[in-house]
Amino acid sequence: MSDVAPSPLALLLRTDHLTRVVDIGANPIDGDPPYKPLLARRLCRVVGFEPQPEALARLNAAKSDLETYLPHAIADGQNRTLHVCAASGMTSLLEPDPHVLSHFPGLGDWGRVLERREIDTVALSAVPEIDGVEMLKMDLQGGERAVLDGAGDTLSEAVCIQLEVSFVPLYKGQATYGEMDLALRAKGFIPHMMASTSRRMILPMRGPDVYTALNQLVEGDAVYVRNFLQPEAMTTEQLKHLVLIAHYCYRSFDLALNGLHHLAQRGAVPADAAGQYLRIVQTGG
Template structure:
């Protein structure tokens, strides 16, 4: 059942927002684009090479979702390190030195099996027709996805990537490498959608998730550079406005897109006034 959307009606984009979810394992809760998916505003192509996680995704999917068993990466055969905690399974080998600094991580990151996987560059996946919003959560493999996305990434207007401030895997690219790669492709940081903190040993608490200040990982959101007037075509501006509004409640960014569209004559002249009326008062 499609939920009517005033903003989509105002913007009249050419198609539904195209979401690509690399590492779609539902273990971490609801995806950031859930509101758009439930409203019938986006379609999703997701990737999850772990069979049980893929089965859960396919069992719960709706008509706008497609999930595939491909491992997205640099291409060629690589080793998947299956860990005690499914959320730590990665193409990178866990780093016992880093894990030993935080409660629980050495146990959760214990490798219980190794599986050979053939990885595919994102640009080589025929099932992806369009890409507006790229979400990545694959325990260290985000940089390889960016570097092999090719022209697909030129279409995208928003990227949400799990980034590591303290790499937990051997040779894992850190936050700085992801930041530089995305900036080189025309993106700028927008927000941190979530942060994961861990307590530093030897201090302990009964709750293993208790923490003080040490940040380990974060979900970093990048958007195509809205400060450059010609960085986006009209369709990209429309898609960014929809994502900013529905996914992140970044009403200022959405209004900026609407303003640029109005200046180009791509939306009605009163679009800014009409959009301002849609923004929640709070």
Template sequence: MHGASRRNDDGLSALLQPARSTAVVDIGANPIDGDPPYKPMLQSGLCRVTGFDPHPQALAQLQACKGAFETYLPYAVGDGGSHTLNICRGIGFASLLQPEPKTLTHFPNFTELGRVVDRLPLDTRRLDDIAEIEHIDLLKIDIQGGELSVFRNGRSKLAKAVAIQTEVSFVPLYEKQPVFGDIDLELRSLGFIPHMFVAINKKMIAPMMGPNPAAAFNQLVEADVVYVRDFIQAEAMDSEQLKHLALIAHHCYASFDLALNCVHHLASRGAVAPDAKNRYVALLQANRPKVAGGRL
């Protein structure tokens, strides 16, 4: 499988011939949630990653495992002001926002996991002010309620971005935490539309408690959502944007239909070979015979 994936990577990149590697920015790069979506691109040398995490333990782990195409910095990205990082017993609960005690009592173990064990004063940096970032094609962000502040203070850097994977909350676990509707309105104002759910986090509502407190019924708590630059308005994207959107759609999310749509527009512009659509379909047929439940 890994061999097929790499042949796919090489074939699509050769077909599109982007001017540079895909630029990935990962804010809240803590690796506790498993492999990031861009890992296939990173392994194939198709992207460069600039990651941020002010949590000392998370940053140390990232630095210890990084490869040649990865840079990790200890900056807290936000509104540019001075804040306090609330370090909680559960490492995934660390946030610039204060945990909301009443909400936490409604989910098994959350009160303990959200207990603040240390507070780290820090200065945040606006995304637009970070000199180490030259380009953003894909932004992955998960900073426990601070996402909206990053978007609002990163409009210039995000102007050319083509994909954003962000955590959204349906039940605010922190005081004054923006929720899904707030994030959705902001990203739509930046020219993005929802594309897919990567993960949906449901939790059991207390006082019910089973043998596995992490088990869930139906209550939505959080989700990871991918937004993409509005492909309906493809004429608003330049050819380099379309190339990186195709690469991200294909390699990170198996969104082959979106990738083909990008290739279609590129071919119409003469930015890739006239037969690029047929060559991409052939590449898919050779490596992934079934797509979305049907054959190409």
């Protein structure tokens, strides 16, 4: 079905199945998702969720045969209020906090609630289209903790979670970065990197536009990985998918090489896999 050249790393690893990606809040308003390099090489399958009809329609119009997008609002499975905001990127199951937003240029206008809509949410563990997860991406404007609460054992095989974290909570009742860090560590994950950070200028100082900032951190996309300091706690298949994700999604070549080292010790890849991998990195494969 495709003339995509085989991935030399995938040939080296020979996973049992394509990497299973779940994307909650798949609206691509901030650019390409981190798993796009995997998808371009046909190395993953994606189940994405986007409750906003216009965004869902755009995703379905552009999707490949490896992508499935569903209209569910993923949380803890309870009835919730969806706060539809002036800026679609701020629409959330949590209510924006006007006091906090008033301290930063633009956010008060963007977070103005235009409509409150009662919706039924779906717990991640109750979605039949998901038969396992290696990589989870969450961009839910404060709803990430509710997803974890409703995940059950769905994330037992996951090796990577990228989520939006809040240093200054913009929504009422939003979990802070510290709270999410503790929740993820309790599930066996440790911080790996910040994929991005968002800074805002503190009012009353203003710059030439609303995006001008100095130092105040507001949000960021944090990447957590299954604790590589305890490789014995990961199955061989988990290690293989962690290598693929580290290499293609984040260019974390050191993490990928570490995983290959442990796989070679298990006899799951050739003994010279580390050397082969370094050549793959050098040639941009």
